[in-house]
Amino acid sequence: MKVGSRLLGNVPSGASEMALAVEIPLPGDATSRTQTPMALLVERAAGGDSAAFEQIMIHSQKRVMAMSWRMLGNEADARDACQEVFLRVYKYLGNFKQDQDFFAWLYRVTINVCRDNLKKREPERLRSFATDAAEEVLEIPSEQADAEKALIYAQRREVMSRAIAGLPFKERASIVLRDIEGFSTEEVARILQSSSSTVRSQISSARRKIREYCLRHLQTEQSR
Amino acid sequence: MNCKQVENLLPLFAGDDLKENRARSLAAHLESCGKCARIANEYGETRQMLREFAPPVISENVYAEISRNVWRTIEADATDCSHWKIFAGWLHPPRTWAMAVAVLIAISIFIVYFVAREPVKPPQVADRHDPAISVSPEPLQSPELTSEESPVRPADSKKGSRRRRSASGLSTHRRTHRNLAIDHSSSAVAFSGPSPATGIIEKANTEPQTDDGSDRDSAKTLRMEFQTRNPNIRIIWFSHPEPKHGSSNSKGI
Numbered sequence: 001m002k003v004g005s006r007l008l009g010n011v012p013s014g015a016s017e018m019a020l021a022v023e024i025p026l027p028g029d030a031t032s033r034t035q036t037p038m039a040l041l042v043e044r045a046a047g048g049d050s051a052a053f054e055q056i057m058i059h060s061q062k063r064v065m066a067m068s069w070r071m072l073g074n075e076a077d078a079r080d081a082c083q084e085v086f087l088r089v090y091k092y093l094g095n096f097k098q099d100q101d102f103f104a105w106l107y108r109v110t111i112n113v114c115r116d117n118l119k120k121r122e123p124e125r126l127r128s129f130a131t132d133a134a135e136e137v138l139e140i141p142s143e144q145a146d147a148e149k150a151l152i153y154a155q156r157r158e159v160m161s162r163a164i165a166g167l168p169f170k171e172r173a174s175i176v177l178r179d180i181e182g183f184s185t186e187e188v189a190r191i192l193q194s195s196s197s198t199v200r201s202q203i204s205s206a207r208r209k210i211r212e213y214c215l216r217h218l219q220t221e222q223s224r
Numbered sequence: 225m226n227c228k229q230v231e232n233l234l235p236l237f238a239g240d241d242l243k244e245n246r247a248r249s250l251a252a253h254l255e256s257c258g259k260c261a262r263i264a265n266e267y268g269e270t271r272q273m274l275r276e277f278a279p280p281v282i283s284e285n286v287y288a289e290i291s292r293n294v295w296r297t298i299e300a301d302a303t304d305c306s307h308w309k310i311f312a313g314w315l316h317p318p319r320t321w322a323m324a325v326a327v328l329i330a331i332s333i334f335i336v337y338f339v340a341r342e343p344v345k346p347p348q349v350a351d352r353h354d355p356a357i358s359v360s361p362e363p364l365q366s367p368e369l370t371s372e373e374s375p376v377r378p379a380d381s382k383k384g385s386r387r388r389r390s391a392s393g394l395s396t397h398r399r400t401h402r403n404l405a406i407d408h409s410s411s412a413v414a415f416s417g418p419s420p421a422t423g424i425i426e427k428a429n430t431e432p433q434t435d436d437g438s439d440r441d442s443a444k445t446l447r448m449e450f451q452t453r454n455p456n457i458r459i460i461w462f463s464h465p466e467p468k469h470g471s472s473n474s475k476g477i
Contacts, residue, residue, distance in 0.1 A: 054291070054295075057290075057291050057294065058287075058291075061287045061290065061291070062282075062287070065279065065282060065286075065287070065290075066278070066279045069279040069280075070277065070279065075279075075280065075282065078279070079286065079290060082290050083290050083293050083294055083297075086290070086291075086294045087294055087297055087298070090294070090298060153276075156273050156276070157276070157277060159273075160273050160274065160276075160277045161277070164277070175274070178239065179239060179271055179274045179275065180274055180275065180277060185241055200236060200241055203235070203236070203239065203241065204235040204236050204241075205235075207235035207236075207238060207239065207267060207270065207271070208235050210270050210274070211235075211266055211267055211270045214270050214273065215266065
């Protein structure tokens, strides 16, 4: 099996179970002087190592899932997107250049999958974006047991999810990558294949819209 | 820096996306302007809320299921080697474009070489009985020739016919424009066709006549006539080939 190419003819039966069971130790200091562990895994996966690909999935699933959830607003769509992201990674890993940042490439794939997912959505589902997100964010972490704090936390998350849902896709992607995922403006520009000035403009616009939305709705909620 | 400018820059200032000198001047403005400082605080709070906007806790089972689904799909793709997949692979966009270009080139070559290009017809050599060779009912009306010439009948193959020709041996016949005919008996060659300069060309090869008719192999005179577009202008050209040595020796053979 050659990962990242179209030669899919030699996948062993039960590869998924095998790959899930095998824990590959990440390379130690002796082998990773020039490459990061993830870069080595990517190289091995691109060479056809299915166990290395499984390790890549294990190490990046949570990031992909979180990003998809922030972009799409509900868990079901985020799971579908996450699955599609790894299928695309498997298919196109051969095109990945080793001098690139793998996670930046992975985020680009994720953004593209989310955009395709949003395009496929029916209008009814598009309208229910914020509602879905709001329902899910009401799952309050257990450590915030205090009722008042939990209520404020849930309210702020709900407002924030609606505010993000109301943004245009590019602004949403920019603000999520910059302010939530913590990439620099230049990295965001590279991921979105755009210029830094465009990304700065999108981030500025998104922050302004989110602030206005939050001000309007948090004040309304507090006044009730 | 006034408040309006600051207000425009505050979203970027909140995320440390401004250049150092601008950020410094904006910070100086915020120290002196309460309204702008309040807005800056709101941006800061919003950014803090964004950082807290974490996805819900997702169990490990969900990730394991995603992983299983990915492998299942990969295996399904690997085993599905149907003919349609092979055909679809050939229709992959770059190949499709390449094939389309190749087909277009092939069609263009076919059109250029086999359809659009008019085949060059070899000159038709008229048999002496070829009915396609027609004798013009009217001889060319040249003021110099009309009194001395009589029209030659190229299809006339009999020996006696030569005697019926004019004494000067000059003959003229008219052909359809795309035909060339050789009268073997009279050694007369004639063709006609459009000339780029004159429009009509006529050629005639005649031989001088003798009374006994024994000089069939003797030197022949080539005569060519070019009829210009102007009916009053005709170019007549005579050529006397060099006599063949020893031709008389072969006379009796």
